[in-house]
Amino acid sequence: MMDLFEDDGPEGNAGGPGQDNAHAYTVSELSGAVKRVIEGEFGLVRVRGEVGRVSRPSSGHLYFDLKDDRAVLAAIAWKGQAARMAVRPEEGMEVIATGRMTTFPGQSKYQLIVENVEPAGAGALMAMLEKRRQQLQAEGLFDPARKRPIPFLPEVIGVVTSPSGAVIRDILHRLRDRFPRKVLIWPVAVQGQACAPEVARAIAGFNALTPGGSLPRPDLLIVARGGGSLEDLWGFNEEIVVRAAAGSAIPLISAVGHETDTTLIDFAADLRAPTPTAAAELAVPVRADLMAQMADWQARMGRCMTVQGDRRRQRLGDLARLLGRPEALTAAPRQRLDLTGGRLEPALRGLAADRRARFERLAGRAGPQALAGFLAAERRHLTLWGERLVPALARALAEARRAGQRDRERLDLLAGRLAAALPAALNRRRDRLEGLDRVLRGVGYTATLARGYAVVRAGGQPVTDRAAAAAAPLLEVEFRDGRLTVRPDSQPAPQPRRPARDDRGGGGQGSLF
Template sequence: MSLSVESAVSNVAEYTVSEISGALKRTVEDAFGHVRVRGEISGYRGPHSSGHAYFCLKDDKARIDAVVWRTAFVKLGFKPEEGLEVIATGRLTTFPGSSKYQIVIETIEPAGAGALMALLAERKRKLEAEGLFAPERKRALPFLPRVIGVVTSPTGAVIRDIHHRIADRFPVHILVWPVRVQGETSGAEVSAAIAGFNAIEPGGAIPRPDVIIVARGGGSLEDLWGFNDEAVVRAAAASAIPLISAVGHETDWTLIDHAADRRAPTPTGAAEMAVPVRADLLANLANLHARHAGAISRRLEQERKAVTATARALPTPDMLLTLPRRRLDEATTSLGQCLRVAVGDKRRAYGEIASRLTPKTLESMLREKRADLRHHESHAAHAVQALVVARRQRFDRVAAHLQPHVIWARSEAARLRLDAFGERLAVAAARSADARRQRLAAAWRVATSLDPRRVLERGYAIIRGPGDVPIVRAEGLAPGMHFEVEFAGRERRAAVATGEGDAVPVAPAPARAKPRAPRRTATADNQGDLF
């Protein structure tokens, strides 16, 4: 029995791990070289840094690893998304390093319309949550664009419909950015076209569009799927140029319709939204011009009537100037009399002031000031002498009451203080006398400068009429009037005024006694020494 078992074991072929793994790999690849697998994407995190994508396909009972190589991933028209049910086409293979099998996906597509609608709803909720469909982000279309950019296929009927409609309504410049409106690259081309129109600089060689129309004819959900691409929606929302979406028929809705500033039911409707009707504008303009001209005519007529009524109510120039003319005549009549009265008042005031400024008045003022100075000087001298006598008597009284021993103890200090006080008193008296002497000298200089005799010594003379009144004008000399001419040195000559204004000399008048100069109180050099 044991021999049979050993022979049976020895008849089984031996494989190395690599051989058995390779055999399994070839068997699986030969048997499942081209398969279509339906399942839900799980564990998808986007493409790896190498460009490959790794995820799983699963259903309610099993799961299988899946991989999309980088070269196949860039060609996919439908990108994988987490939780989406898809149909993957590819081949099965094994990975010897971990004894696993996987499907290498070449193409991938949603598992029916229901899956596409579910994906569309999910993508719409995602983009709406980001605020790309918010009404406040939408902008108003320009009223009359000069350039319109159209993103569509250059060979379809859409561009011809848009061109004909714009030409019929209001011909403007149209720029066409050709794109594929169906297929795997449709979304990328449409988003690049929108971004390209926005990248055109204003004022360049290529005019920048004022509005963009993204248009396509009708089709199935799969045909319009490129306009549901997330890149297209984001490009439409980020466009700085107002955008009109005209994809499909009126019942077809894509995600770009929600992100666009305006949605048109058809491409023809987009052209009608973009430009107004030129004929209607011309008619409205003519109507407004006629209304404006009528309004101006009516306003001018009203203003003309108002000016006419105001002119009738206004007084004439003669009426306006009557009262000012009368006031001017009255002022002219009274002007001469007022001037004469004013001149007479000024002459009387001047005469009163001149009568008070006679040489006798100045001499009397000088005599009074000199007397005041002498009085103050004598009063100051007597006051100083009286103060010295009073202080000396007080000192004698204090010295008499001091005891002999106190006098003996303080005699030296008291003598020193007394000497110091005597010296200070002498200095103070000398300073006071000098100050008074200086003030007296200044007053005397002022009085001397005001002496009219000083003026006579410079060649002037004083004419005195009757009553010894000075005559300052020639009109004061009447024919036959006796007057005296006083020269320097108190010398006087009498004369009589003739009819022709000449003076007839007469006998000289007796010279008046020369007034004595005020006596100056002599001050000795030792005036400050009062002891």
């Protein structure tokens, strides 16, 4: 190997008296010399290692890392080489890469230009991760039965994340748009050696808060971090973090990485969100939708109460007609009293006339004493009849009044029973109506129409195949918001062309957004 700093003599040593005579290299000269040395010594090499971060930009080149437990080597496969590779390197794979070493002077780094990649088994990190996952799963930490339901509308939400990243801003923004809630942030490191212990302490710290204290205890926890490589997310695979998430008494949502990233905390959490923004959407409902739904329910309840009230009022009126009117109950006794009272006066007058005639006949035969005795006897007789007639009339009137009072009390009792039974009957009918409404929403097809489907009918009957649709003169298509009448086309529609497969190696997952 050539010496980049050849010494011309004792005075050519750095720091010696002849330092001014040493050759001064330019940056480009020195970088070129290093490049020639590395490329000369490592013309063609085979490197075995675990694939780390993989990047596939739109240029078609393939960038990835080869690593072991002590070092990381940057690797690159140019567009043409990447397109010819039989095995595409994926994160976590252990591969044998064949290529040549070179340098990149623009960043003062050395890298491997890869020509071919061969699989060499599972990577060490992935093997260790799988072993840890199986161990924790055997302990029951990932059991679905121990997962708690997420509260529908939490009052306080605790977020465990970095306070300086874009993750917390996305969560707060989405919560503010959907349903503003009180948020407590526990700042932690989201990668590196301090990540795992800080995240575990944050989860335990939120659980240690006293409900109703000066610092409110969260009703829901969100552990969030943006995307990254396996090494960046490794802190969330540590056993201390997984056990803290599994032992949390507060329901916990895991939102670590992007949708394709999977960590062990996702298995222990009560709910996994594909992204931090999705975690905020899962945490709270949309306030405007809830208000609209409540307004609709209130309107429907008012209509149901009105209909039920009208039906009960009509039923009560029908029952009241069967009871009869109080006036009708006392009409007969009143009529008998009037009849008896009308007959009493003529009877008295007739009796008086008869007695008077009899008196006149006897007047000539009776002396004053006999007349006085007779008058006294007749007066006693009339008094006796009067005393008997008045109590009889009083008893008849009292009996009529008692009959009317009993009928009125019976009517009041029936009305009270109806008034007491009406609310319970209304509640039972309301519960049955709500149950029927839930069943209707569950089995009805209108919810399916809202998801983008349509119902095709011909002559009022559903059409389920293409032949029947082509034979019909007119078709009626029902969408979510209405129906449309169309005429079937006899010519078959052109089939959409499949997009050409990109063989340049620039495929892969695009942006999640």
